[in-house]
Amino acid sequence: MEYKELNLPSRTIMTPGPVEADPRVLRALSTPIIGQFDPQFLNIMDETSDLLHYVFQTENKRAFPVDGTSRSGIEAVLTSIIEPGDKVVVPVFGRFGYLLTEMVDRAGGETYLMEAEWGNVFDPQDVITKIKQVNPKVVAVVHGETSTGRLQPLKEIGEFCRENDILLVVDAVATLGGVEFKTDEWNVDAVITGTQKCLAVPTGMAPLTYNDRIERILLKRKKIERGLSMEAQNDRKIQSNYFDLSQIQDYWSPDRLNHHTESTTMLYALREGLRVIKEEGIENRIKRHTKHGKALSIGLKAMGVELFGEEQNKMPVVTIVKVPEGISEQAVRQIMLNEFGIEIAGAFGPLKGKVWRIGSMGYSSRKNNILHVLGALESTLTYFGVKVNKGDAAQAALEYYLEVDNPVVRTS
Amino acid sequence: MEYKELNLPSRTIMTPGPVEADPRVLRALSTPIIGQFDPQFLNIMDETSDLLHYVFQTENKRAFPVDGTSRSGIEAVLTSIIEPGDKVVVPVFGRFGYLLTEMVDRAGGETYLMEAEWGNVFDPQDVITKIKQVNPKVVAVVHGETSTGRLQPLKEIGEFCRENDILLVVDAVATLGGVEFKTDEWNVDAVITGTQKCLAVPTGMAPLTYNDRIERILLKRKKIERGLSMEAQNDRKIQSNYFDLSQIQDYWSPDRLNHHTESTTMLYALREGLRVIKEEGIENRIKRHTKHGKALSIGLKAMGVELFGEEQNKMPVVTIVKVPEGISEQAVRQIMLNEFGIEIAGAFGPLKGKVWRIGSMGYSSRKNNILHVLGALESTLTYFGVKVNKGDAAQAALEYYLEVDNPVVRTS
Incomplete structure (x- = not known):
């Protein structure tokens, strides 16, 4: 067998780690x-x-x-x-x-x-x-x-x-x-x-x-x-x-x-x-992680999927989404990975098969990754016949970002 | 304090590890x-x-x-x-x-x-x-x-x-x-x-x-x-x-x-x-390590320094040189590192201060490194007043290399 130089696909990693360096x-x-x-x-x-x-x-x-x-x-x-x-x-x-x-x-x-x-x-x-x-x-x-x-x-x-x-x-x-x-x-x-x-x-x-x-x-x-x-x-x-x-x-x-x-x-x-x-400053970095976690949650809620766990003590860097009834959590992850190049995670123990775990950590905690994962999840769920609010997820996250980052006046 | 991007000196590493990758x-x-x-x-x-x-x-x-x-x-x-x-x-x-x-x-x-x-x-x-x-x-x-x-x-x-x-x-x-x-x-x-x-x-x-x-x-x-x-x-x-x-x-x-x-x-x-x-082939790689270890020993002997340990069971990838009397083994290593950018190693336990350990491993096991370390050691020992056979070390190693690698006809 011949072994070639590493030649890996491009991945957007939205798991709870390891994330993009x-x-x-x-x-x-x-x-x-x-x-x-x-x-x-x-x-x-x-x-x-x-x-x-x-x-x-x-x-x-x-x-x-x-x-x-x-x-x-x-x-x-x-x-x-x-x-x-x-x-x-x-x-x-x-x-x-x-x-x-x-x-x-x-x-x-x-x-x-x-x-x-x-x-x-x-x-x-x-x-x-x-x-x-x-x-x-x-x-x-x-x-x-x-x-x-x-x-x-x-x-x-x-x-x-x-x-x-x-x-x-x-x-x-x-x-x-x-x-x-x-x-x-x-x-x-x-x-x-x-x-x-x-x-x-x-x-x-x-x-x-x-x-x-x-x-x-x-x-x-x-x-x-x-x-x-x-x-x-x-x-x-x-x-x-x-x-x-x-x-x-x-x-x-x-x-x-x-x-x-x-x-x-x-x-x-x-x-x-x-x-x-x-260089970023630890407080700024924590604010950034909080912001992108929030944008992800806002987007997911707008999509119409359900989040898991009590809200009060949610980790800002991990968001858990319940798998809609009747679909395979693994099949969704496969489409996300193979078609969109985005990795999200499955679960362990009592939650295995029931939720996805979406991370927004480190270098993966950034605007384009959040918007991509929302779009990809919406498309994939739609493909599997899940009823979602089409187009709302990315729109809600985008509006949140434009509001907190850089309030712009829209021209009508 | 401000921390800058890594900016490290170029090093030739002739220790028993870690060596050059x-x-x-x-x-x-x-x-x-x-x-x-x-x-x-x-x-x-x-x-x-x-x-x-x-x-x-x-x-x-x-x-x-x-x-x-x-x-x-x-x-x-x-x-x-x-x-x-x-x-x-x-x-x-x-x-x-x-x-x-x-x-x-x-x-x-x-x-x-x-x-x-x-x-x-x-x-x-x-x-x-x-x-x-x-x-x-x-x-x-x-x-x-x-x-x-x-x-x-x-x-x-x-x-x-x-x-x-x-x-x-x-x-x-x-x-x-x-x-x-x-x-x-x-x-x-x-x-x-x-x-x-x-x-x-x-x-x-x-x-x-x-x-x-x-x-x-x-x-x-x-x-x-x-x-x-x-x-x-x-x-x-x-x-x-x-x-x-x-x-x-x-x-x-x-x-x-x-x-x-x-x-x-x-x-x-x-x-x-x-x-x-x-790709190199494990047998070829072992031959390469043997060759460069031998060149190093030949060079050191020609220089007139003494090698440590019984010859029969010498590791081909580590060569131990006795520190000539009256000089500081550490000072020699410092000159080697700071002036020539070459790292060789000191020793542990009963050998501490008495020998240098020169490695020729992995990517560091190559012709130019061997010739450099011989030249640098000769210069440094000479600087400290040790009597060595000037010019003989690199010459002996060079002759060995030209003989085993690529027999050339010298023009007189």
Whole structure:
């Protein structure tokens, strides 16, 4: 078999990730390799850490990526702080909450589960009541659940945890850089994100930040690497070398203690993605994501399709559409992809086959993408015989855009 | 502070990795993102797996990358097969052997250590004797130790392990794609490599392959992910979700069971790097690496500097040079980097400050790089007052090249 050079079709990606990378990030990816201890590379590491502090809105000492996809960062935090028998409260309101329980379980922790019906989130007071009952070491929760398109309010939970010396770990994979997230103000002890969503960078790194409360645990669990000392032992040692944050933080400190070989190209991309965010300004970026999410919802409602989930805690960057009765959700996605070159997502678990998930994240969160996806969905549904308000979706979104962006006087 | 677009100096990288990526790989990195379940992306996954089979020279069912740097792949294999109390023999002849013991230890295994003086490797019979004494479940060993530049012969060890139903796990991070490695012929049960060395791809993925003997263990340790079933339990479950090969192999199988979000861009790069290897031909590529390694050694000897380590088991892709007495190894590397733009490496542990490590791997394994590094080292040593045979190094390498590549008749 002969293998040819990559020759991929053009795609408009309107899923909850991976989404389109900013073209400036794509360009940065082609930058030639420099060595991991080259002073110029160390400089890129420092700049990336600075920029992460900006995006996480934190004064924490530590902010760096783990070299792996989003879940690698979540596992790094949980496995580094959870010891056998530790109690962890996990409020679950969608698929990725269950992933947290999976990781707690594998780290030897005891999960105290709360489950909300898919489409809802928790009243913070209910979470606090559960925390009071359990008195856990850690509360681990997802901020934005892409499986249901819902956003969990965190401020009150954070306040209670801090007052009671409980650690709050948040999976902000789907929100950071597109939805308001205030690490310090909300008293979040550790936050993990992904690159392939609102940061508009390809998948493959998991930026995270944590504070001194987390670091104190890491230092107690630290073990000198074999090779430096074969005798070193620590009964509380972290069960992974790759995810040992006590070692990774040394690599990212001025000591530069060797751990893994930092992923050169992905770091170029992450730095560029963060630089672009700084240039846009984090508040402007969040406003942009809010605006395009709103335009999408307005358009879909005008089309006459039904949105899923309670409106109040909807993620601005994920919009969930109920599949009209009698049609195949997969067939619609196939037409969208093959004819329009637009990718939207199906669903997991109880929602599988019942909804589509439309993302508007990162570089994909822009006017032309929103207008295209509305037009394509309308055409496709019409093709399958669904009765929609023809022409209304794009028109409603267009009117919204012209109103908020650039009020023009129409000539009659 | 203002952050500008990346603007990096041009570097010639002659370290044992990360080395220069093939320019075709750099171009592939800029390819726009497509979704992880896009049929075109699934096709790239399949092609990458096929190409990995070619490079690993194996008929194994499984060959795929773990999304992380090289050591993530090693940890994935060890943590997926080693259970608490399992005996593991680890013959250590340099720094990266100790890393294996570190990972065995964290997975709960019992390490039975063998140590060779740095610069030597093991007589396979001595390893076999140790294996007979211990009767371990696993033997874990490094193929090429970049810390010492030595290559461990594996064939006899593999034969003995297979006959006695012991698993052989090999770290071929520094050798695969540049040095002969025959997974099936040598009876290796699991092999892990890195992208940033002889594959000429940036750091960030850990391709691996394993056979049915390994897979049988994975299947016994498999646990259904929470979210699908909260009740599912397995007392032998793998302690990591991210490194759970029983799950990752399902993601890479036709079932495409969701695990992580595959790192799009790095997979583009890996596929292109492997495609380029197939085009060159694995045997030709190994010959090329051997040739340039030999040219480098010939040049260095002609210069009058001393090489480190026994000649017989020298890695063709790493050449270790003793630092002449009375000069600072670091100062030499600084001049090389800042004035010539050439990076060579220092050393670890007992060799720190005493040797330089010069790599000739992947795209960096080429004529002009070898001739440049010889010239630059000669100039730099001369600058520091070391007596070298001026002009002889490049001349000797040049003569070797002209002889083996393209015998020309000199006009007098």
